[in-house]
Amino acid sequence: MSLTIALAIGSAFVTAKGYSDAARAAKMEGALTARNIKTQAKIRKLQALQEHNSIMENLQSFKDTNAAISGVKGRDMGSDRSLKAIMKKADKDNIQTIQRANYQALAEGSKFAQQAQMTQLKASNLSKAYRLKAFGALVSGGYQASQV
Numbered sequence: 001m002s003l004t005i006a007l008a009i010g011s012a013f014v015t016a017k018g019y020s021d022a023a024r025a026a027k028m029e030g031a032l033t034a035r036n037i038k039t040q041a042k043i044r045k046l047q048a049l050q051e052h053n054s055i056m057e058n059l060q061s062f063k064d065t066n067a068a069i070s071g072v073k074g075r076d077m078g079s080d081r082s083l084k085a086i087m088k089k090a091d092k093d094n095i096q097t098i099q100r101a102n103y104q105a106l107a108e109g110s111k112f113a114q115q116a117q118m119t120q121l122k123a124s125n126l127s128k129a130y131r132l133k134a135f136g137a138l139v140s141g142g143y144q145a146s147q148v
Contacts, residue, residue, distance in 0.1 A: 004148045012141015016134040023130035030123020034116040041112035048105030052098055059094045063087060 066086060070077050077083050 002148065005145045008141055008144040008148065012138050012144070015137035015141070019130045019134035019137060023127040023134070026123050026126040026130060030120050030126075033123075034119045037112050037116040037119060041109050041116075044105065044108050044112065048101060051101050051105075055094060055097055055101065059090060062090055 066083060067077055070080065070083055075083060
């Protein structure tokens, strides 16, 4: 075997190995990025729960404040229509606020899931492209060696 053939074959294997390593790295990077996106989704879900709890605490504080004021003024909370209307409106507003926050959290969760899937798909496609380049390098090296 001549030196030229050996160099052509060696060059093809080195190039193929480089592409193979790049394929593996692309997959690993995609998996890591997808994992980070999933972690962001979990953090956002926790934030949504904290936001819900904060909204509920604010409502309870509002109700407690109104009960204290009605007690100081000598008004009966059970029979005072204006106090009942205030409480009913506060409950309604609170429900709308919670629903809005939940819808937003669901939309963001869906966005994160799509981002994770897209990242994994891109990484898979890039990995396949590198593997095809590696195969092409081997074929090209074989052809070059046959021409010498």
